[in-house]
Amino acid sequence: MSVVQSIEENILKETDDKSCIIEFNGVTKKYGQATAVDNISLSIREGEFISLLGPSGCGKTTTLRMIGGFELPSQGSIKIDDKEAGNLPPNHRPVNTVFQNYALFPHLSIYENIAFGLKQKKIPKSQIKSETDEMIEVMGLQQHREKYPRQLSGGQQQRVALARALVNKPRVLLLDEPLGALDLKLRKKMQFELKKLHEQFEITFIYVTHDQEEALIMSDRIAVMNQGRIEQIDTPQQIYSNPNTLFVADFIGETNLIDVDSLQGLNKDILLKEFPQLINSEKKLVIRPEHFKITTKNRVQQNGICLEAKIKNVHFVGSKKLVVLESESQEMVVNISDEEHIGHLSEDVSLSVKKDLVRIL
Amino acid sequence: MISKVAMWTIGSFLLLFLAFPLLVLINVSFTELNYLSFPGEGFTLKWYQKVFEDASYIDSFLYSFKLSGVATICAILIGIPASYALARNNFKGKGFVMNLISSPLLLPQIFLGLALLQFFYYFTNSPQSFLALVVAHIIITLPYVVRTCVNSFIGISPYIEEAGRDLGAGQWKTFFFVTLPLMKSSIVAATLFSFAVSWINVEVTIFLTSADQMALPVKMFNYVQYSIDPMIAAVSAITIYIAFILILIIDMLVGIENIASK
Numbered sequence: 118m119s120v121v122q123s124i125e126e127n128i129l130k131e132t133d134d135k136s137c138i139i140e141f142n143g144v145t146k147k148y149g150q151a152t153a154v155d156n157i158s159l160s161i162r163e164g165e166f167i168s169l170l171g172p173s174g175c176g177k178t179t180t181l182r183m184i185g186g187f188e189l190p191s192q193g194s195i196k197i198d199d200k201e202a203g204n205l206p207p208n209h210r211p212v213n214t215v216f217q218n219y220a221l222f223p224h225l226s227i228y229e230n231i232a233f234g235l236k237q238k239k240i241p242k243s244q245i246k247s248e249t250d251e252m253i254e255v256m257g258l259q260q261h262r263e264k265y266p267r268q269l270s271g272g273q274q275q276r277v278a279l280a281r282a283l284v285n286k287p288r289v290l291l292l293d294e295p296l297g298a299l300d301l302k303l304r305k306k307m308q309f310e311l312k313k314l315h316e317q318f319e320i321t322f323i324y325v326t327h328d329q330e331e332a333l334i335m336s337d338r339i340a341v342m343n344q345g346r347i348e349q350i351d352t353p354q355q356i357y358s359n360p361n362t363l364f365v366a367d368f369i370g371e372t373n374l375i376d377v378d379s380l381q382g383l384n385k386d387i388l389l390k391e392f393p394q395l396i397n398s399e400k401k402l403v404i405r406p407e408h409f410k411i412t413t414k415n416r417v418q419q420n421g422i423c424l425e426a427k428i429k430n431v432h433f434v435g436s437k438k439l440v441v442l443e444s445e446s447q448e449m450v451v452n453i454s455d456e457e458h459i460g461h462l463s464e465d466v467s468l469s470v471k472k473d474l475v476r477i478l
Numbered sequence: 479m480i481s482k483v484a485m486w487t488i489g490s491f492l493l494l495f496l497a498f499p500l501l502v503l504i505n506v507s508f509t510e511l512n513y514l515s516f517p518g519e520g521f522t523l524k525w526y527q528k529v530f531e532d533a534s535y536i537d538s539f540l541y542s543f544k545l546s547g548v549a550t551i552c553a554i555l556i557g558i559p560a561s562y563a564l565a566r567n568n569f570k571g572k573g574f575v576m577n578l579i580s581s582p583l584l585l586p587q588i589f590l591g592l593a594l595l596q597f598f599y600y601f602t603n604s605p606q607s608f609l610a611l612v613v614a615h616i617i618i619t620l621p622y623v624v625r626t627c628v629n630s631f632i633g634i635s636p637y638i639e640e641a642g643r644d645l646g647a648g649q650w651k652t653f654f655f656v657t658l659p660l661m662k663s664s665i666v667a668a669t670l671f672s673f674a675v676s677w678i679n680v681e682v683t684i685f686l687t688s689a690d691q692m693a694l695p696v697k698m699f700n701y702v703q704y705s706i707d708p709m710i711a712a713v714s715a716i717t718i719y720i721a722f723i724l725i726l727i728i729d730m731l732v733g734i735e736n737i738a739s740k
Contacts, residue, residue, distance in 0.1 A: 185644060186643075187640055206643065206648070206649075207643040208644070208645075208647060208648050212644075213644055213645065214640075214644045216637045216641055217637070218635070218637065220637035221638075221641075222638060222641070222642075222656060223638075224660055224662075233642070233645050233647075234645035234646050237645060237646030237647050281641075281645065282644075282645075285646070
């Protein structure tokens, strides 16, 4: 067992001890004939940052909306803080939401937007004011206090939306693709800020996104969803390096999915010799682009698998080069660092990969 | 530059075209002649004096004001919840309901008047009552309220309402503190439309008005059948002044551009 693995298992054990704040038990959501969420069971731990990740239409937003109380499950139970959430309306749940397009109240000033939640509770006016002002300061919105949402930029509106939710001190913050409308630079900045807020407020964040990079950077755990089901829940490292299913392997990061049946000759023989379980099976080889090495043809690699391929294209993408190769009808992509030179190679090359980096799914 | 000049010229002509009949009316209301003729001659307030001295005209003004006011308030109170339901739900027969509400816009109103006369005669035996008139005016103003408000409700993102509920406001509180404030300019526009439509209606009103209590447009209609003198111009001009003052007040309250842009 490697050191990294044992550390990860320790982390898992530790977080397992923490109490569970939200529990899905066999939850299904149907809209007429269509099934949006299909028999999901999931427990979310107190204080963790969990992402629901998947392509559009995978049921991640529906799952989030069921926690918020905007959709009710067709079957199954959802417990929030050990209490059956059942048909509780959104205003009686200890959760708050940051909506996709912020959904700020256009007729209220920034101050009034943020104070809205507190005003619904029966607390003294002076306390509402002091708590709202404190939140405005935490989010750095002092100069915008009296402005209206339309006068703010996307990033500022985002901060107001966060402040408006967090000021209520929810047990769980639900975030529905909150960074989707921002440009790349701002998105990176907000990712960092969200992470900081998570540490600062010490509450559970449930984050819905279709952006795998975002999920990998920010989450303690990721639940990868597809067609209404959860394919895998794990730490980002585990999701990336040990995908359970072909879908997860393909969806997270770049992946070469190699169908041995589409290969012929030497390559097929080599692979079938190394992985006899592939004979007469539908399974595919999963190899990350960064795990391949490109060498001159026929140079033997130790404890590795060598495939023959032809270089088709080389793309420069900033920090790395992306090499597209072809082996019979199978296309493969390899990442190499920017400094690595492959100009001296001829069109025919060898691709090698360590055996323990290859997964069969 | 040239296009700007052209735009201004066309705009001014359009404005003149729309406002000219009203200006003619106002001009004639000050004439010293004893018949309707444009341009008027001289300047006198005697036609206005005649209107204010005729108690039956003052009565008609007040009666019409009461009728249009009550009908408009009812149309708003019925129309806003109805619009909200139509905007937020999809159900079988929604198109039918929408068309039914809009049907007074498509039918000749004289049929509606006749139908209502028979309806009230059949059920109450006294068709020419204030109640019958209010019901009739709600029917003819409701389409204006619903058509204006349904689209505005659709324009308010459901997420904004969800945000209200998410932050602890119940459904009713959310409606009153989030949704309705966003509807302000549409509701003002709907009120204006309803009041105006009710105020000027002759075709339906004439069937349901009794001889002793006449709504203003019916009274004017009756009057011009027998005598045409500039007094009728003065009555019309007074209505124009009232409308003008109303618009100024609304402009001060919510801004007329706000309503126009909706």
